[in-house]
Amino acid sequence: MDSWFPYPAQQVTPPFSADGEVSDVSYEALESASQPWNICVSFPHMKDAYWLGVNYGVADEAERLGVNLNLVEAGGYTELTTQISQLEDCVAGGAQAVAIGAISGDGLNNVIAEIAAQGIPVIDLVNGVSSEDITAKALVSFYTMGAETGRYLAEQHPAGSDPVQVGWFPGPAGAGWVEAAHQGFMEAVEGSAIEVLEPRYGDTGREVQLSLVEDVLQANPDVRYLAGTAVTAEAAQGLIRERGLVGEVELLSFYMTPGVYTGIQRGFILAAPADSMVIQGRMAIDQAVRALEGEDLISHVGPQIFVVDPDNINDVPRENILPPDGFSPVFSVEN
Amino acid sequence: MSPNPETGGAKQDVAPSEPTRSGALALIRNVFVKVGVLPFFLVAAVVIFALLSSSFLTMQNMVNVARQSVFLVLVSMGQMVVLISGGFDLSVGTAIALTSVVSALGMVWLAGVFPDAIWLAIVLGACMGFGAALLVGLVNGIGVAYFEVSPFIMTLGVSSVGAGIALFLTGGVPVSGMPFVFADTLGFGRLWGIPAPVLVAIVFIVIMWVLMTQTRLGTQIYAVGGNIKAAHLSAINTKRTLLMCYLICAFIASVTGLLLTARVESGEANLGASIALESIAACVIAGVSLRGGIGSVLSVVLGAFFIVLVQNGMNLAQISSYMQMVLLGALLILAVIFDQFRYRLILSGG
Amino acid sequence: MSPNPETGGAKQDVAPSEPTRSGALALIRNVFVKVGVLPFFLVAAVVIFALLSSSFLTMQNMVNVARQSVFLVLVSMGQMVVLISGGFDLSVGTAIALTSVVSALGMVWLAGVFPDAIWLAIVLGACMGFGAALLVGLVNGIGVAYFEVSPFIMTLGVSSVGAGIALFLTGGVPVSGMPFVFADTLGFGRLWGIPAPVLVAIVFIVIMWVLMTQTRLGTQIYAVGGNIKAAHLSAINTKRTLLMCYLICAFIASVTGLLLTARVESGEANLGASIALESIAACVIAGVSLRGGIGSVLSVVLGAFFIVLVQNGMNLAQISSYMQMVLLGALLILAVIFDQFRYRLILSGG
Amino acid sequence: MSSAAQPLISLEKLTKRYPGVVALNAVDFDLQAGEVHVLFGENGAGKSTLISLLAGANNPSGGTMSLDGQPLHFTSVADAQDKGIYTVFQEFSLLPTLTVAQNIFMGWEPLIGPFLDHKTMRRRSKEMLAELGFDIDPNVTVASLSRAQQQMVEITKAFHGDLKVLILDEPTASLTDKEVDHLFDFVLSLKQRGVGVIYISHRIQEFARIADRITVLRDGAKIGTVAMNETDEAALVEMMTGRAIDEIYPKIDNLEGETLLEVENLSTDGVHGASFTVRAGEVLGVAGLVGSGKSRLFRALMGLMPHAHGTVRLKGQDISKAPTAAIIRAGMYYLSSDRKNEGLDLAKRSDQNLAVNLIMGDKVPNRSAFVDRKAVSAEVLTILDHVELSEGYRRKVVSQLSGGNQQKVLFGRCFGQHADVYIFDEPTVGVDMGTRAALYLLIKELCEAGKAIIVISSDLPEVMNLSHRLLVLAHGAVTAELAGEDMREDVVLKYFFDESGAQS
Numbered sequence A: 001m002d003s004w005f006p007y008p009a010q011q012v013t014p015p016f017s018a019d020g021e022v023s024d025v026s027y028e029a030l031e032s033a034s035q036p037w038n039i040c041v042s043f044p045h046m047k048d049a050y051w052l053g054v055n056y057g058v059a060d061e062a063e064r065l066g067v068n069l070n071l072v073e074a075g076g077y078t079e080l081t082t083q084i085s086q087l088e089d090c091v092a093g094g095a096q097a098v099a100i101g102a103i104s105g106d107g108l109n110n111v112i113a114e115i116a117a118q119g120i121p122v123i124d125l126v127n128g129v130s131s132e133d134i135t136a137k138a139l140v141s142f143y144t145m146g147a148e149t150g151r152y153l154a155e156q157h158p159a160g161s162d163p164v165q166v167g168w169f170p171g172p173a174g175a176g177w178v179e180a181a182h183q184g185f186m187e188a189v190e191g192s193a194i195e196v197l198e199p200r201y202g203d204t205g206r207e208v209q210l211s212l213v214e215d216v217l218q219a220n221p222d223v224r225y226l227a228g229t230a231v232t233a234e235a236a237q238g239l240i241r242e243r244g245l246v247g248e249v250e251l252l253s254f255y256m257t258p259g260v261y262t263g264i265q266r267g268f269i270l271a272a273p274a275d276s277m278v279i280q281g282r283m284a285i286d287q288a289v290r291a292l293e294g295e296d297l298i299s300h301v302g303p304q305i306f307v308v309d310p311d312n313i314n315d316v317p318r319e320n321i322l323p324p325d326g327f328s329p330v331f332s333v334e335n
Numbered sequence B, C: 001m002s003p004n005p006e007t008g009g010a011k012q013d014v015a016p017s018e019p020t021r022s023g024a025l026a027l028i029r030n031v032f033v034k035v036g037v038l039p040f041f042l043v044a045a046v047v048i049f050a051l052l053s054s055s056f057l058t059m060q061n062m063v064n065v066a067r068q069s070v071f072l073v074l075v076s077m078g079q080m081v082v083l084i085s086g087g088f089d090l091s092v093g094t095a096i097a098l099t100s101v102v103s104a105l106g107m108v109w110l111a112g113v114f115p116d117a118i119w120l121a122i123v124l125g126a127c128m129g130f131g132a133a134l135l136v137g138l139v140n141g142i143g144v145a146y147f148e149v150s151p152f153i154m155t156l157g158v159s160s161v162g163a164g165i166a167l168f169l170t171g172g173v174p175v176s177g178m179p180f181v182f183a184d185t186l187g188f189g190r191l192w193g194i195p196a197p198v199l200v201a202i203v204f205i206v207i208m209w210v211l212m213t214q215t216r217l218g219t220q221i222y223a224v225g226g227n228i229k230a231a232h233l234s235a236i237n238t239k240r241t242l243l244m245c246y247l248i249c250a251f252i253a254s255v256t257g258l259l260l261t262a263r264v265e266s267g268e269a270n271l272g273a274s275i276a277l278e279s280i281a282a283c284v285i286a287g288v289s290l291r292g293g294i295g296s297v298l299s300v301v302l303g304a305f306f307i308v309l310v311q312n313g314m315n316l317a318q319i320s321s322y323m324q325m326v327l328l329g330a331l332l333i334l335a336v337i338f339d340q341f342r343y344r345l346i347l348s349g350g
Numbered sequence D: 001m002s003s004a005a006q007p008l009i010s011l012e013k014l015t016k017r018y019p020g021v022v023a024l025n026a027v028d029f030d031l032q033a034g035e036v037h038v039l040f041g042e043n044g045a046g047k048s049t050l051i052s053l054l055a056g057a058n059n060p061s062g063g064t065m066s067l068d069g070q071p072l073h074f075t076s077v078a079d080a081q082d083k084g085i086y087t088v089f090q091e092f093s094l095l096p097t098l099t100v101a102q103n104i105f106m107g108w109e110p111l112i113g114p115f116l117d118h119k120t121m122r123r124r125s126k127e128m129l130a131e132l133g134f135d136i137d138p139n140v141t142v143a144s145l146s147r148a149q150q151q152m153v154e155i156t157k158a159f160h161g162d163l164k165v166l167i168l169d170e171p172t173a174s175l176t177d178k179e180v181d182h183l184f185d186f187v188l189s190l191k192q193r194g195v196g197v198i199y200i201s202h203r204i205q206e207f208a209r210i211a212d213r214i215t216v217l218r219d220g221a222k223i224g225t226v227a228m229n230e231t232d233e234a235a236l237v238e239m240m241t242g243r244a245i246d247e248i249y250p251k252i253d254n255l256e257g258e259t260l261l262e263v264e265n266l267s268t269d270g271v272h273g274a275s276f277t278v279r280a281g282e283v284l285g286v287a288g289l290v291g292s293g294k295s296r297l298f299r300a301l302m303g304l305m306p307h308a309h310g311t312v313r314l315k316g317q318d319i320s321k322a323p324t325a326a327i328i329r330a331g332m333y334y335l336s337s338d339r340k341n342e343g344l345d346l347a348k349r350s351d352q353n354l355a356v357n358l359i360m361g362d363k364v365p366n367r368s369a370f371v372d373r374k375a376v377s378a379e380v381l382t383i384l385d386h387v388e389l390s391e392g393y394r395r396k397v398v399s400q401l402s403g404g405n406q407q408k409v410l411f412g413r414c415f416g417q418h419a420d421v422y423i424f425d426e427p428t429v430g431v432d433m434g435t436r437a438a439l440y441l442l443i444k445e446l447c448e449a450g451k452a453i454i455v456i457s458s459d460l461p462e463v464m465n466l467s468h469r470l471l472v473l474a475h476g477a478v479t480a481e482l483a484g485e486d487m488r489e490d491v492v493l494k495y496f497f498d499e500s501g502a503q504s
């Protein structure tokens, strides 16, 4: 297999700062680990294609490097306490490094501090935490994802052009990534000709998002774009077709899933930024091994974001931004 | 008379006495006593939302509401059957998810096997979905009826097991690639201008009404829920009756799952996550007793419809999501308080 | 004789008869009949997990399990009180979330106002949290006791309202910046090597045991749940008793919320989302009847502890999370089936 | 009784309205200290309603109540108890999940500091039960007691030290003579202490033993108050019903048909080796003390008891292992003695309760899965006429009926299907005399139509008058089978106390 690196990435300096300098780097990974380390990975849940992609990344990278992997998932974004327990259990079970896809940006700081105090490297994966005790971050913030999506729109409708309405569906109220994306999106469209309607929070279940979309179309017949979670975009495709609104109402997702990918290919979805969640997963495992082996590591890094739309979709390597077809979750890797 | 636990029991069909005063007020009062508070709440909701949003009373929105409510209406009717039998079904969501995943996987696979007989693939796939859900119902029913496990734990446990299996089957990734004609027909199709899911719901409402009021099985279900020991002494096979209740509920959930699958055009293991509590709520505000024995199909349909209508109206009126949670919660409570008030009116000879 | 509905009723404290056969089997049988199936399940779980994972029986892990179980144990005890009274509390999660958000906001604000009296800020902030949760309990209690709203709808509605408010207060963003000493003491502090939350839980277990078995209020709660009409005729103030139950439950949930807040060092509106169902499950497998009147504090503690222990063991044994859902669901059902079996043994004079 | 003394309790124009009924219509009533004042009347006359107002369980719609000349306004039962008024309710006030001791001390538990004194509670309740002559273990839960035993606990519960007024609503309805004797001794001793007693019963023969005055109610109105020594049973019955009832027990012909039911060596928890047969066209009575196993024997036969063994043959067919539903379909009918727990669906109307049996049974042709509503309704009406349930009660929810009327509905359920063997377990508990006569006629009709009838009753005159043969049980064993001349009270009582030495 071709190795996935070098991979175009962005480094933040100083690391872990919210407004640090962003610079382009080329990420290089280790060829293999010196011994089969035990690495534990904690996910908020394992119920959608996004986390399946991260799962693919961490599992495949663990396989490649020759380390052991144990993956736990809390069951949803409301299960902060479960995630804490699972992290404790991981460490009790002998994990030598942990990578965390955090449910809450602040709520895990204590447990992270406890783990770090035992000399166990903690890698912040995908979601981002505010803790100072982590070893490294492998992520693209959802703030940026929201902002990328907003910027894409703002560029097409700069200030001064005709105002357009956007329906906005950030996801379940209160989830950290949702609030981050919301903030990024709102800040990016500020000052442009974009008018964002009242945000419609709701669980990322298809039927929920579908109802929300229906109601927004109903309440705002002039709406021009619908932007939101991948589920929103996926669910809305059929509706747009049914209503004969293809071309009149465009769909955007602020992250990438196989459904969104197909939607873009078919021309039903306009665009979505790709945060290459597979690569984020790979980077996290690589960083963990580096930390364990005392190698140099880039402590705050993430794959470069790019917006996928019908123009570039055929040039994008799919295996980096999505789990392969037919991949099923891997909860443990033994080497 | 101070309210006392005497009156706190189940709701009862006491015929209201003659109107004792004239005028519109008395009429309203009589209608209220006769049909309950839900129709009034519905009318109030329609008026308020029509004022708040001009798009609320449009034809298209009414079709939307009808279609959106189909799912909750169906599941609530199934839930009602179980509640009347004195049980609980927390696994309706899982039955929906399993149906969705299994039928989608089945259709995709069968469509590959019989590329020329798409409808055969669809029907067989749907049957596989029904089978999976009926298995859920069967396990629930056997546990509750024959092992006498508390319905709460039984269905909660089965729900956890089923969700695990559904996720295992798909890894959480939606199953796509289903035959287009499936979604086009069941999800978006129309007959005489009425969306297909709405038609299905109407058919089931009629079937359930007949079942609960016109058949022996219906009588048995009410009897078992009312007093299981007395039912046992009336030569009712209480175990079989309970088993039937869980099967019926699972089947309706399964139909809902199929409709949802057609609607979202993919098999999803996350479908129906919150529908168990929602359907119980719809039943309770419609006067179904959680102690069993009491409830009517038409009220439950109204209850479920009411909840969906309010959600739709609030969305159209651009009420913020947080506020919606507050309002919906308050409305549920209010509906039941009014119902309690009505019951007192009846008792006081209103 | 086939099992019949006769035996499906409430559990009874029938003293088991003398051992009729000798040997270890008879002993086991007697212990089983006396203390129920949970201790056996616990022992079995410990043995199995110790075999599956060498780190299971380590001191560190035992401390982990103790600390992790605190939250469910506490909430389950509160839930138990409400269940015994014949009710339901679906709003414990919201009480937790509100406590977390309000006390965190309070502490952050007060710490700014009184920077030199951090402990004052913490105590006042905590009291604000308690106040918010007690308000939830009060509304529940008034609705259930005085307006005779079904506890299911009342607490579900309040839970929705409360969640809306908690989200509104924080805008969905966790509240950070609480005084360090708060988390250091309540979240991580230890006394004689025992984590502070565990100590709090032990204190509450004792208090609740005394309350339920040694006080009048306890007896009244059992009485109201056993038969509210009869309790009314037995000169019990049923409304006050019901109100007390919901207040007690909300208060314990609130304490849990505070402990959790200390643990996560931030005020989170999403805490406790699934704890309502989980705590009811813990109660039911511990033999608490959903029809009211039956349940014991110590069994409930065991039930909650068992659930957490199994989750911990499965994590350590690296069982995949889909499989965990399946296993946990099956275990819950199995526990209740065994309990039912025990009940039959008792009936047959085991 | 001097009428000059201030009455302990006096009620004036007391009225209670329920939807559609005036349960109590401007009734005047008074009770003297040291008097036993009987309330007498048909089912639904308003007796229980009247005492529920006095007990603080309900609020009057009109009229006044006073105690020692002071006006009474109760907000709760606790209120009434504070004033010394204690009540034994017809529909018990027991908490099924609590122990006997906890029930007896409910609300006035002995405390040590703020904590319950369980030890004293157990000791005292044991003493109290013994004092009343009730043989019940104070540590068992009430749910595990039979109805009669629960009745005893309910009675014990009302005997407090600071008693001023004691109200007894049909306390003897399920008791046998032995317990009744104890109870009456106790009531008489209370009377001596100046306690006022209001006593409700349908057993008219009891009045001569304890009553001073009798107030008769009919349809919620007071018909009159008479002194016991100035009246007789016939006069009372006429006051109650408005007509004379000459004979309540009918003469039932014994057809001596073929043997329908053969029971051999039936044993279960609390029943040992019972054997007997029942023939078509006869009435077999079953008597025994409370707890002697009367009910359990027949519950075992119906497949309602776990771990029963022995052989039961119905029309030659072995049904000992069959499930209850099959036994019922094979032609046995069991009327439970516990109308609340296993007899009626309290939240449904009377007619709906009856319809269940009709829909399940074979009396109405429900051929397909669908119900023939018309036929069922028609048959329901016939049954309701049979059991003499008045028009007004037919579309009422059963929980709103008076105790006796509930019993009528329960009795009506046995006409829901055809059966060959009818087992009536305490069929007339709480039913007034007029209706009892009607129910007995129904039993006679069934019997003379060639059915086998079994009547289990703790009311000795009832079984002795109705049966052709009498089975006596003691300690779970059949101690005698009497017929003809041997069916005398003294003989029966002898076997009650297990003279044959059957194992226990």
Ligand SMILES: Nc1ncnc2c1ncn2[C@@H]1O[C@H](COP(=O)(O)OP(=O)(O)OP(=O)(O)O)[C@@H](O)[C@H]1O
Binding pocket: B006, D018, D019, D021, D022, D023, D041, D042, D043, D044, D045, D046, D047, D048, D049, D050, D090, D399, D400, D401, D402, D403, D404, D405, D430, D432
């Ligand atoms: N909760 C209630 N709601 C409506 N009606 C009621 C209620 N309780 C009693 N009634 C009605 O009040 C009337 C009097 O009933 P009550 O129980 O006082 O009769 P009773 O004389 O005690 O009869 P019994 O001898 O059968 O016990 C009856 O018509 C009964 O149906």
Ligand SMILES: Nc1ncnc2c1ncn2[C@@H]1O[C@H](COP(=O)(O)OP(=O)(O)OP(=O)(O)O)[C@@H](O)[C@H]1O
Binding pocket: D144, D145, D146, D147, D148, D149, D174, D270, D288, D289, D290, D291, D292, D293, D294, D295, D296, D297, D337, D458
């Ligand atoms: N449903 C039941 N479940 C458990 N125990 C019962 C049940 N019914 C009766 N018992 C027990 O059986 C004994 C009474 O037996 P049974 O009911 O056969 O007596 P009985 O002669 O009918 O007396 P009674 O006049 O009390 O009805 C009591 O000790 C009671 O505890």
Ligand SMILES: [Mg+2]
Binding pocket: D047, D048, D049, D090, D169, D402, D403, D404
């Ligand atoms: Mg009465």
Ligand SMILES: [Mg+2]
Binding pocket: D146, D294, D295, D296, D337, D425
């Ligand atoms: Mg009996």
